[in-house]
Amino acid sequence: TEGTLADIVSHAKEYGFVFPSSEIYDGLAAVYDYGPNGVELKNNLKQLWWKAMTQLNQNVVGIDAAIFMHPLTWKASGHVDGFSDPMIDNLDSKKRYRADVLLEDKAAEYEKNGEIARAETLLAEMGRLLTAEDLAGVKQLIIDEQILCPVSKTGNWTDVRQFNLMFSTQVGAVADDSSKIYLRPETAQGIFVNFLNVQKSARQKVPFGIAQIGKAFRNEIVARQFIFRMREFEQMEMQFFVRPGTEGEWYNVWKETRRRWHEALGLPADKLRFHDHDKLAHYAKAAVDIEFEFPFGFKEIEGIHSRSDFDLTQHQTLSRKKQNYFDNDVNPETGKPYGNYVPYVVETSVGADRLFLATLCQAFQEETIVEGEGEEQKTKTRKLLRLHPAVAPVKAAIFPLVKKDGLPEKANEIYNSLRHDFRLVVEEKDSIGTRYTRQDLIGTPFCIAVDHQTLEDNTVTVRHRDSREQTRMAIADLRSYIGEAVSF
Numbered sequence: 001t002e003g004t005l006a007d008i009v010s011h012a013k014e015y016g017f018v019f020p021s022s023e024i025y026d027g028l029a030a031v032y033d034y035g036p037n038g039v040e041l042k043n044n045l046k047q048l049w050w051k052a053m054t055q056l057n058q059n060v061v062g063i064d065a066a067i068f069m070h071p072l073t074w075k076a077s078g079h080v081d082g083f084s085d086p087m088i089d090n091l092d093s094k095k096r097y098r099a100d101v102l103l104e105d106k107a108a109e110y111e112k113n114g115e116i117a118r119a120e121t122l123l124a125e126m127g128r129l130l131t132a133e134d135l136a137g138v139k140q141l142i143i144d145e146q147i148l149c150p151v152s153k154t155g156n157w158t159d160v161r162q163f164n165l166m167f168s169t170q171v172g173a174v175a176d177d178s179s180k181i182y183l184r185p186e187t188a189q190g191i192f193v194n195f196l197n198v199q200k201s202a203r204q205k206v207p208f209g210i211a212q213i214g215k216a217f218r219n220e221i222v223a224r225q226f227i228f229r230m231r232e233f234e235q236m237e238m239q240f241f242v243r244p245g246t247e248g249e250w251y252n253v254w255k256e257t258r259r260r261w262h263e264a265l266g267l268p269a270d271k272l273r274f275h276d277h278d279k280l281a282h283y284a285k286a287a288v289d290i291e292f293e294f295p296f297g298f299k300e301i302e303g304i305h306s307r308s309d310f311d312l313t314q315h316q317t318l319s320r321k322k323q324n325y326f327d328n329d330v331n332p333e334t335g336k337p338y339g340n341y342v343p344y345v346v347e348t349s350v351g352a353d354r355l356f357l358a359t360l361c362q363a364f365q366e367e368t369i370v371e372g373e374g375e376e377q378k379t380k381t382r383k384l385l386r387l388h389p390a391v392a393p394v395k396a397a398i399f400p401l402v403k404k405d406g407l408p409e410k411a412n413e414i415y416n417s418l419r420h421d422f423r424l425v426v427e428e429k430d431s432i433g434t435r436y437t438r439q440d441l442i443g444t445p446f447c448i449a450v451d452h453q454t455l456e457d458n459t460v461t462v463r464h465r466d467s468r469e470q471t472r473m474a475i476a477d478l479r480s481y482i483g484e485a486v487s488f
């Protein structure tokens, strides 16, 4: 069986994947730290994304831009004026909520009760009011739907206000308005402002892409669902620059490519779906989310956006620097080069933390297994993480059967011969069964048992996490065997 969110949260903490930030001070809402196994899993996900983008596509290159950017960046991008969520406070509980989330929760409640049409009507009405920026209308809808404060069960609401999600701070010694800068709320703008630097230095021709992984910060009003919605998180974004008029094709290409990638990494097709946006962000011409079915429902893990030339044109206006590209390719219709234009952009944007959570939710399983034979036979339950070997924090654990007779030395010899290729651990303590259990809990795909026979013929027993089957094989074959399983 699969786990609930509570199972995942406690498993993540107990086995060193994710800890609440500053926990000894009772934590900091919507901020989390990754533990020893978490950082390995997250790094593996990031590396595989990086490889899928930059190594597998000659026309996609990477950058690593700063978190701080010139304040005009965020004026140009529309974030200063438009990056906000509608918030509402409850006067009794003094708690703050997102008006749209209260309504979405209500719609989800209708849907759960089988009142699909009612849910859809509510969502459509909410979308209409938000697009029209009718905040009084949104409040009225909350009242009409008799939505009560989840904490104090009253409907005693303030007006709905727009709340900007950007964090700001000061640079330099003088604290006035001119020193105010923002922590980036998305990594994309670091790519846009470097468009020409990258295009020229990497000698790229349109169509080409720029990929980046980095931290982003949003002062989210509702902090819930563990690492699904954080105030400090990590994005993996790629901006793909195309000739105007071809953005539709590229939008479809990246939509399919990205979905396939998630499936290949182990998120099953029936738990993934596309969700087209009806309400488009200020920059978007078309937008689709790739949603994954978390224990709390289908939710976005990645967004694919057709952003037109919105961002580059905005930066061109505010910086007064041309963001033109000269396209030498011949237009078959005119027989002349396409010439100068500001490229259009198709963006893929996935949250590393949300992908991590989806991966963990999908991998976590509790199952009943039968052990032993005949009268000795007994059933027990085991918890395990069925992680794709490519993302597992530890690729193989090496167990000397006993702590004597030279077996620990032999285990360490195997460890030393493979540690440059894979992240491995050697464990000597406890019974072999207990050691298997520990590795199952963190998703280690292989356990290698070193016994007396190993000393004679240089073979070991490899135990497989998912099937618990065991195979005898030569030490000399381990590198290629594990290597094949963990490659992606």
Ligand code: ATP
Residues within 6 Å of the ligand: 186, 218, 220, 227, 228, 229, 230, 231, 233, 234, 235, 300, 301, 302, 303, 349, 350, 351, 352, 353, 354, 355
């Ligand atoms: P949502 O509607 O859930 O707030 P969004 O549509 O604002 O997300 P985008 O701006 O499209 O998100 O960001 C792209 C990706 O960044 C999202 O698909 C998600 O994986 C990730 N992301 C966005 N906000 C957060 C957050 N607060 N915590 C963790 N990941 C996030």
